[in-house]
Amino acid sequence: MTTDHLEALFADLRAETLPEVQPPGTPAVRQTVRRRRTRRAVLSAAAAVLLIAGGITVVNGHRSAAPPADGIPSPAPSVSAPAAPVSPFRQADIARQTLLDGDYGTPLIDLAEPVINNYAASHGTYPGQLVLRATCAGTGSFELYVDSQMKKRGRQTRLASLKVPCSAEPVPVAMPLTMTADAFVHTFRIHEAPERTVDKAGFAYQVYSKSGAPVTGSPEPFDEFDPDRRLDLTGREIVFEGVARPGSDVPGAPRPTVPAGDYALLTKCTGKPAIGRMTVGRLRPMGSGFDLIASADSPCTEPAGKQVETPVSWTGDPAEISFGLVTEEGLLHYALVRR
Amino acid sequence: MTAIVEPRSETPDPVQHDPPSFDEVYAAHFADLTVQLYAYFGDRQEAQDVVQEAFCRAFARWKTISGYDDPVAWIRRVAWNLAVSRWRRARTALGFLRGQRIAEPAAEGPSPERIALVAALGTLPPAQRRAVVLHYLADLPTAEIAQRERVTEAAVRSNLHRGRAALAAQLKTSDSRGGAA
Numbered sequence: 001m002t003t004d005h006l007e008a009l010f011a012d013l014r015a016e017t018l019p020e021v022q023p024p025g026t027p028a029v030r031q032t033v034r035r036r037r038t039r040r041a042v043l044s045a046a047a048a049v050l051l052i053a054g055g056i057t058v059v060n061g062h063r064s065a066a067p068p069a070d071g072i073p074s075p076a077p078s079v080s081a082p083a084a085p086v087s088p089f090r091q092a093d094i095a096r097q098t099l100l101d102g103d104y105g106t107p108l109i110d111l112a113e114p115v116i117n118n119y120a121a122s123h124g125t126y127p128g129q130l131v132l133r134a135t136c137a138g139t140g141s142f143e144l145y146v147d148s149q150m151k152k153r154g155r156q157t158r159l160a161s162l163k164v165p166c167s168a169e170p171v172p173v174a175m176p177l178t179m180t181a182d183a184f185v186h187t188f189r190i191h192e193a194p195e196r197t198v199d200k201a202g203f204a205y206q207v208y209s210k211s212g213a214p215v216t217g218s219p220e221p222f223d224e225f226d227p228d229r230r231l232d233l234t235g236r237e238i239v240f241e242g243v244a245r246p247g248s249d250v251p252g253a254p255r256p257t258v259p260a261g262d263y264a265l266l267t268k269c270t271g272k273p274a275i276g277r278m279t280v281g282r283l284r285p286m287g288s289g290f291d292l293i294a295s296a297d298s299p300c301t302e303p304a305g306k307q308v309e310t311p312v313s314w315t316g317d318p319a320e321i322s323f324g325l326v327t328e329e330g331l332l333h334y335a336l337v338r339r
Numbered sequence: 340m341t342a343i344v345e346p347r348s349e350t351p352d353p354v355q356h357d358p359p360s361f362d363e364v365y366a367a368h369f370a371d372l373t374v375q376l377y378a379y380f381g382d383r384q385e386a387q388d389v390v391q392e393a394f395c396r397a398f399a400r401w402k403t404i405s406g407y408d409d410p411v412a413w414i415r416r417v418a419w420n421l422a423v424s425r426w427r428r429a430r431t432a433l434g435f436l437r438g439q440r441i442a443e444p445a446a447e448g449p450s451p452e453r454i455a456l457v458a459a460l461g462t463l464p465p466a467q468r469r470a471v472v473l474h475y476l477a478d479l480p481t482a483e484i485a486q487r488e489r490v491t492e493a494a495v496r497s498n499l500h501r502g503r504a505a506l507a508a509q510l511k512t513s514d515s516r517g518g519a520a
């Protein structure tokens with residue numbers, strides 16, 4: 001069969017198929033887009049109503065530093081603020097879906113999480129010419145840094161910096177990235193993301209081989225996206241939800257304050273053997289101490305942690321919640337749900 | 340390894356000209372894109388759905404996309420990406436195409452040649468199939484296919500060569516089967 005013959009066959013295919021195509025039309029496009037926008041607005045409103053109805057006065061403060069030896073966190077002010085309209089986890093999924101819409105082959109690194117300040121995730125080394133793609137669903141923007149470390153305890157060198165805009169309709173940004181074989185580990189970081197973005201937006205990034213050719217590297221556990229690292233919150237009435245990583249502690253950040261009631265603490269810690277800890281306590285008047293109400297410890301395991309559920313109840317005044325991640329690297333997904 | 344490279348947008352730089360209206364682009368390109376994806380999927384309805392979805396995504400950000408040098412390239416890219424994602428997820432195309440091989444050629448609608456060609460396309464590995472469809476139906480040069488597929492031009496040429504050979508073999512087999520029937 002000649003090329004001409006094949007061209008003729010395809011021309012026939014086109015000629016024969018074109019008249020059969022019945023475009024739904026631009027009114028249908030407009031209607032779909034309008035419906036999606038409306039649905040998004042309704043979802044946002046519903047999420048806000050749900051949180052307000054729960055009587056929550058919460059600020060999404062993530063405390064991920066290891067708690068003090070006595071297990072009692074230091075005092076911090078309780079603050080009231082509007083709740084996040086859409087779960088940052090959902091936003092992260094939206095962002096990741098945008099990346100998946102591209103056809104770049106299997107990513108070497110693939111991650112989707114809420115934007116938190118001082119985010120730091122360790123990823124493996126894939127020597128060669130790579131492409132870093134990132135996107136964010138939400139508002140604001142942040143800088144995603146990639147640092148390279150040559151030795152286990154060596155100094156880190158900034159390899160790349162990518163400004164990631166957040167939007168309700170995320171658009172990926174990309175940049176070339178070169179990794180060399182002598183690197184021990186690569187740390188992806190976020191510093192000083194704006195307040196309107198932290199804990200409200202979700203982001204995703206992926207790293208690919210630039211040429212599409214297979215790249216042999218030394219993977220790290222967090223290189224692969226794994227939804228099992230998240231809590232299963234299906235059917236739960238979420239009061240507060242967040243994620244903590246080592247180093248994501250923001251000194252002085254307010255802790256969420258929750259009214260008295262019957263709750264369950266849910267935790268799941270993924271990482272090297274250690275413990276993720278979530279505590280509920282109440283500040284004594286004048287900041288003279290902290291009464292521990294409950295503490296949930298979650299052993300960190302790989303590749304995905306185990307979901308731990310700890311019932312907790314209290315009466316009287318609202319209580320504060322703090323989060324600790326007692327591990328060098330890992331991820332603690334935590335949530336407070338109503339019972 | 341310390342160089343910090345500047346980020347770049349994935350989308351083309353905007354250029355100064357009167358942007359086409361969304362309706363114009365839709366009217367001019369919907370059917371053509373559907374035919375291309377039909378050749379890839381083997382399912383016209385599926386192809387049509389994917390193209391409609393690509394246009395929905397374009398419309399949602401038309402203000403930006405209409406400023407691009409070639410807005411259709413963006414839509415085509417999204418449609419193909421959606422097609423590839425769907426195909427990967429469900430592998431429905433192969434099932435459908437295999438089903439088509441035993442379809443009655445005399446049934447009303449597609450001609451036997453079209454059924455044979457679409458079925459033959461369905462037997463090609465995805466990369467070869469994309470190369471063939473993009474070359475013969477989207478009229479894209481190998482350089483553009485290479486850029487889209489993120490492979491070298493040589494790889495595209497190789498895919499085209501292999502795809503053509505496989506199609507020829509398939510269609511020959513199909514002819515001989517048809518003759519025997």
